[in-house]
Amino acid sequence: MARIHHRTRGRGKRAKRALKTSVALTGARWAWNRRRRGAERSKQVSAVRRGARLLTWGAAGAVLGVGAAMMSEHGHPRRLRGKVVLITGGSRGLGLQLAREFGAQGALVVVCGRGRESLDHAVSELTERGVDAHGVVCDVTDPEQIAALLEEVDDRYGRLDVLVNSAGIMRVGPWEALTEEHFVQAMDVIFWGPLRLSRQALGRLRERQGTIVNITSIGAYLSVPHLTPYSCAKHAQAGLSEGLAAETAGTGVSVTTVAPGLMRTGSHRGVVFNGAPEREYAWFALLAGLPLLSVNAERAAHRIVGAVARGRSFLVLTPVARAGMAVHGLAPGLIQESMRLMGRLLPNTPESPEERSGSEAARGPLGRAVGVVATLNERAYEQLNQVPHTRQSRRAARSEG
Template sequence: MRGPTTFPAPPARRRSRRMDGEVVLVTGGSRGLGLRLAHEFGGRGASVAICARGRERLTRAVAELTSQGIDAQGVVCDVTVPEEVEVLPEEVVARFGRLDVLVLNAGIMRVGPWETLTEEHFAQALDSMFLGPLRLVRAAFDPLRESGGRIVTITSIGAYLSVPHLMPYTVAKHAEAALSESLAAESAGTGVRVTTVVPGLMRTGSHRGAVFDGSPEREYAWFALLAGLPLLSVGAGRAARRIADAVERRRGFLVLTPAARLGMAAHGLAPGLVQASMRLMGRVWPDIPSEPRELPGSEAARSLKGRAVGVVTFLNERAAHRLNQVSRTRQTRGVGARR
């Protein structure tokens, strides 16, 4: 039975004291929003533990954090493996002596027409973004209760608006959002507070780690374009600051972008109209080809041609390189994306 492998990092001088003495665990913390959150919490004085499946990226992320004076620990852990999840909080408490904030951020993303997907793809999404968080909350609840801690669930606007060609992701995120809001109610009186975060589009470079089905290059193009539009998306740094502020203030609910707030309001007031809009969107999305294929985002990016696409996706590509989304070695198998 494979358990987590830990890479301890030496203590370093903190740059702020707003969260001095607190310990934060971020799942999916080796890249993307998770890595940006680790920087943000560490910059506020917290000690930070990050977990991820990939040893190489995790090692780079811990080195990056410690170089900024953050007391950081990296733990190799797959949130879909119950045995690893069960001992993860123990590893963190053994290293730091406590646990104050648990950030449920790990996830995978598969983009494509639902007819090209299998039941296994849905099971993988639910395991990563519903059962994994549920198991980890169970394992971490006692140390969180002792510290009067917080649980932070990074859901998605996809939990409330079912965007075409993201069905496994939206189904799993819907379940994760329900889990988070249920935990907020169930944990009353325990001292543990729950913050449900609903991001809209974010420039985290997650398109590089997603898997694209059907017509991979065309699916990649629309996804990368939308995620990188400045007026519709938010940068990872700004998102991380707002999330950390919400944690410090013990807020229960946070929607990150104006577009996401508008979408949620529209769904609440006129769900039929929103559904009609999504149906229209589905009609203009890429059709199913005669020979569907599958490619990880890194491969789809290399296959995609077009100066216009490159210009519009520049901000997201820059985020991908800054947030450890681009592997130093060529990847031959796409397994999903951290947000």
């Protein structure tokens, strides 16, 4: 009995020790888990606090940025009365509307274009509006004509205050229907022209603390399919404009970069279409004339002239263009995939590609149907001197605005 009692008491002691050990381990595990959860909560709180601080600083930065933009937008404008303004591509389209707007502000306007008859028509119309206007025939792809243009401005007015690089060329079509020469033409008009003109005019503008205005495009930041030559040239022009703005700091010359979205200027009739011209014309004319996606030339010109008067360095004209640029900055891959999808929806290259101007494509059945819908763009075509006054070859057909 004594042995049995001794073994039973031994088992009881071992059980108590095991129980104590188990309780101790459980307590230690509980304490460890509590400490770990506390550390994790501390990290989470720290992360939240850091995130809150970042959000606070980000919000403050956004408020300051928006405030600065609003101050720039609504600041006291500089007077334009008596200023001499040179506008390339000023005989039609956006260039002509800019001439009207600058003239309405009392500026002396020089417009240049390639065709004498179209130029004379624009100057006559500006003069009837009470604008002091002068026209000069000039092809901005020719350095000698650029030099002669600036000399004529000097001879007539003796100074230059604002240079607006607005001349442009646009060709629409799939990659397979375009040639290297089409890219050369776009670069000559959209990039090399503004580069040479800005270089030659810079000394004159420095004397007057003047302004260079470069009309780029949303196409400078989003490469749209079937507009590759145009997008490439506008990319280059935007780089030139932003780089020149930095280079001229402290010289007294200011540079305004304008990035329009779609505009109703009637230029769809002057654009050259390659591949399947009628189908290319249809999608282009529809998009360019939609009220919610595009802006009319009058509003665009008013905002551009206001930006020049207030010394703004960058102007995006439409909410759609601003949204597209913002998304491209945050998610460029998404924009690229969207452009790929758009490319698949656009017309394919036919076995026998053709080339026609917008005016020719508009005369086909599909073009006439589109004209009924795109009435706003057709109206702009008539109001902005886009109606051709002389016959021009397809190769020389250009859209100035």
